[in-house]
Amino acid sequence: MEGIWVLAEHTAGQLRRITLELLGKGRALADARGSRLVALVLGHGVEPLAGPLAEHGADGVLLADHPSLASYGVEAYTHVMSRAIHEHRPWAVLVPSTANGRDLAPRVAARLGAGIVTDVEDLWVEGEQLVARRPMYTRKAVGTVAFVGDGPRIAVMLPKVFPPADRQEGRRAEVRRLEVNLETVPVRTRVVERREVRRERVSLVEAEIVVSGGRGLRGPENFALLEELAAELGAAVGSSRPPVDSGWVPHDYEIGQTGKTVSPTVYIAVGISGAPQHLAGMSGSKYIIAINKDPNAPIFQVASLGVVGDLFEIVPRLVAAVRRLRARA
Amino acid sequence: MNVVVCIKQVPDTEQPIRVKPDGSGIEEQGLNWILNYYDEHAVEEALRLRERHGGTVTVVCAGPARATEAIRTALAMGADEGILVSDPLLEGTDHLGLARALAQAIQRLSWDVVLCGRLATDDNAAVVGPALAEFLGVPQATAITRLEVGEGVARVEREVEGGVEVLEVQLPAVFTVERTINEPRYPTLPGIMRAKRQEIRTLTLADLGLAGAGAEGEAARVRYVRFDPPPRRETGEVIRPENPEEAAERIAAFLRDVAKVL
Numbered sequence: 001m002e003g004i005w006v007l008a009e010h011t012a013g014q015l016r017r018i019t020l021e022l023l024g025k026g027r028a029l030a031d032a033r034g035s036r037l038v039a040l041v042l043g044h045g046v047e048p049l050a051g052p053l054a055e056h057g058a059d060g061v062l063l064a065d066h067p068s069l070a071s072y073g074v075e076a077y078t079h080v081m082s083r084a085i086h087e088h089r090p091w092a093v094l095v096p097s098t099a100n101g102r103d104l105a106p107r108v109a110a111r112l113g114a115g116i117v118t119d120v121e122d123l124w125v126e127g128e129q130l131v132a133r134r135p136m137y138t139r140k141a142v143g144t145v146a147f148v149g150d151g152p153r154i155a156v157m158l159p160k161v162f163p164p165a166d167r168q169e170g171r172r173a174e175v176r177r178l179e180v181n182l183e184t185v186p187v188r189t190r191v192v193e194r195r196e197v198r199r200e201r202v203s204l205v206e207a208e209i210v211v212s213g214g215r216g217l218r219g220p221e222n223f224a225l226l227e228e229l230a231a232e233l234g235a236a237v238g239s240s241r242p243p244v245d246s247g248w249v250p251h252d253y254e255i256g257q258t259g260k261t262v263s264p265t266v267y268i269a270v271g272i273s274g275a276p277q278h279l280a281g282m283s284g285s286k287y288i289i290a291i292n293k294d295p296n297a298p299i300f301q302v303a304s305l306g307v308v309g310d311l312f313e314i315v316p317r318l319v320a321a322v323r324r325l326r327a328r329a
Numbered sequence: 330m331n332v333v334v335c336i337k338q339v340p341d342t343e344q345p346i347r348v349k350p351d352g353s354g355i356e357e358q359g360l361n362w363i364l365n366y367y368d369e370h371a372v373e374e375a376l377r378l379r380e381r382h383g384g385t386v387t388v389v390c391a392g393p394a395r396a397t398e399a400i401r402t403a404l405a406m407g408a409d410e411g412i413l414v415s416d417p418l419l420e421g422t423d424h425l426g427l428a429r430a431l432a433q434a435i436q437r438l439s440w441d442v443v444l445c446g447r448l449a450t451d452d453n454a455a456v457v458g459p460a461l462a463e464f465l466g467v468p469q470a471t472a473i474t475r476l477e478v479g480e481g482v483a484r485v486e487r488e489v490e491g492g493v494e495v496l497e498v499q500l501p502a503v504f505t506v507e508r509t510i511n512e513p514r515y516p517t518l519p520g521i522m523r524a525k526r527q528e529i530r531t532l533t534l535a536d537l538g539l540a541g542a543g544a545e546g547e548a549a550r551v552r553y554v555r556f557d558p559p560p561r562r563e564t565g566e567v568i569r570p571e572n573p574e575e576a577a578e579r580i581a582a583f584l585r586d587v588a589k590v591l
């Protein structure tokens with residue numbers, strides 16, 4: 001099963017949205033090379049995922065199904081993935097840029113001596129070469145990087161950059177089970193506990209709309225305003241850094257150089273000045289709406305729509321306005 | 330408890346970055362170079378481990394001669410010793426080559442824990458830490474927000490999508506640190522003075538027995554072909570509505586008619 005591979009991440013028996021995004025991009029690459037698109041799945045009881053993977057463009061599905069793979073562990077996952085790549089020699093492997101993808105991919109690359117590029121926001125074939133583009137220097141530059149030499153190419157792909165693959169009902173794939181033998185693999189890391197950070201709706205990096213608050217919110221209680229707006233829009237709530245440092249919201253909310261990178265369709269910056277370190281995490285958004293009382297705030301330089309005004313007056317009325325429009329739609 | 334911290338010198342993220350007209354790289358002239366932000370946190374965590382458990386803190390940095398300044402910053406914070414891995418052959422190496430060189434330098438030391446930053450703010454790769462763990466043959470945990478070291482085992486916390494994972498990791502191990510793990514101390518004046526005088530060892534690939542062994546630029550599996558300025562955002566409109574109602578209506582209309590998300 002050579003060709004283009006996608007590492008299919010899943011959670012609670014469902015493919016993650018980013019997996020569908022990678023299948024879309026992977027399909028285009030496979031077509032460009034006239035080769036097959038193969039999804040690699042690690043987990044336990046993952047056979048039911050083969051159907052949806054096929055319907056989203058996979059020609060082949062490789063299942064590594066084993067009780068010890070039920071949850072992510074770096075040693076077992078590195079072993080299984082490296083073995084699979086070594087044996088089947090895919091031309092390129094696309095890995096989602098998630099906490100586990102970023103933990104796993106570099107280690108696999110090191111084991112195999114593979115080329116690896118992370119934070120990929122575009123990927124294409126040029127002759128026999130695979131070429132990637134990635135933001136660098138806190139998004140103040142864009143680097144174009146080519147894989148050289150033979151052997152596996154590993155691309156760790158940013159979320160929300162590629163549209164998810166369309167579902168084609170009834171599409172089928174060749175499904176194969178990988179032999180998994182973990183007896184010789186030393187396991188020196190063990191998860192002893194998992195704590196949830198509760199989110200009402202979608203995750204921050206996967207959200208179509210992000211409502212983000214900054215120091216202008218003045219206190220934790222005012223994040224309720226943003227929550228209300230987000231609920232109306234089906235959005236996720238994020239923040240700049242000061243609300244995190246002041247303990248108003250958890251670090252999980254932070255967007256920017258030292259937080260998350262998000263690329264939603266709409267980013268609504270509320271009471272955020274637009275420091276370069278914040279822009280580093282959100283300037284890839286399709287549309288940016290900024291609400292700020294300072295007409296000279298740098299955020300207005302990147303805003304698709306900038307609104308000068310007091311957030312405490314505007315946001316509650318925006319909630320009402322959105323509600324009205326949705327009622328009409 | 331001997332700790333090695335891998336540090337990188339990067340351009341200060343406060344300043345603008347200019348891409349060279351021919352796209353071959355960024356203008357380095359006039360750039361202010363600093364210790365990578367996350368590596369400050371890694372140095373801080375190492376110093377705290379030393380305070381709690383004794384032992385030494387050694388910083389290792391690969392880079393050109395100017396990178397000694399980053400090492401001095403770490404020494405001024407309180408690190409015991411600094412090593413610079415520097416070799417023209419490293420020019421154009423990829424992150425795996427770099428990790429090979431660092432692993433070789435670290436293997437010559439006595440160590441229980443290696444700390445890295447979650448990523449370097451210049452290239453944002455987040456590759457060196459796990460690659461280093463692989464080359465050193467030890468377990469890893471990335472982007473950790475908490476580290477407690479016990480007898481031969483560490484308990485760490487790590488942010489994952491939608492939650493926090495608590496892991497037990499056998500030592501020796503490599504960890505990459507998230508910024509919330511601690512608040513780095515400022516170098517003290519005596520620290521700065523001491524760091525100025527301190528000798529920094531420089532090692533070449535040949536010193537590391539790595540000449541022609543896959544760490545040099547020649548062996549890289551990825552190569553930058555071009556740099557560009559970021560795509561220009563279409564300039565939008567900044568409005569000063571008469572009243573908040575109008576502001577709300579304009580935003581709602583934008584969401585419906587332009588962004589088409591309503």
Ligand SMILES: Cc1cc2nc3c(=O)[nH]c(=O)nc-3n(C[C@H](O)[C@H](O)[C@H](O)COP(=O)(O)OP(=O)(O)OC[C@H]3O[C@@H](n4cnc5c(N)ncnc54)[C@H](O)[C@@H]3O)c2cc1C
Pocket residue numbers: 213214215216217239240241242243254255256257258259270271272273274275276277278281291292293294297309310311312342366
């Ligand atoms: C190494 C490093 C890494 C960093 N990483 C990050 C990062 O990842 N993410 C990040 O966000 N920052 C980061 N920062 C911090 C960054 O430099 C800025 O300090 C931060 O982004 C400012 O946040 P802010 O815009 O919320 O606050 P401020 O800059 O204080 O802006 C608040 C804004 O709110 C507006 N405002 C106030 N009241 C109102 C009101 N009633 N109505 C409307 N507008 C109002 C003000 O006009 C102002 O523009 C980093 C800094 C460093 C040095």
Ligand SMILES: Nc1ncnc2c1ncn2[C@@H]1O[C@H](COP(=O)(O)O)[C@@H](O)[C@H]1O
Pocket residue numbers: 334335336337338365367368371389390391392424427431444445446447448449450452453454455456457458
């Ligand atoms: N040139 C280097 N010298 C020493 N350590 C480095 C170097 N580059 C990266 N590192 C370490 O690896 C971490 C992640 O870097 P990167 O993989 O480049 O994003 C950094 O925070 C450092 O701890």
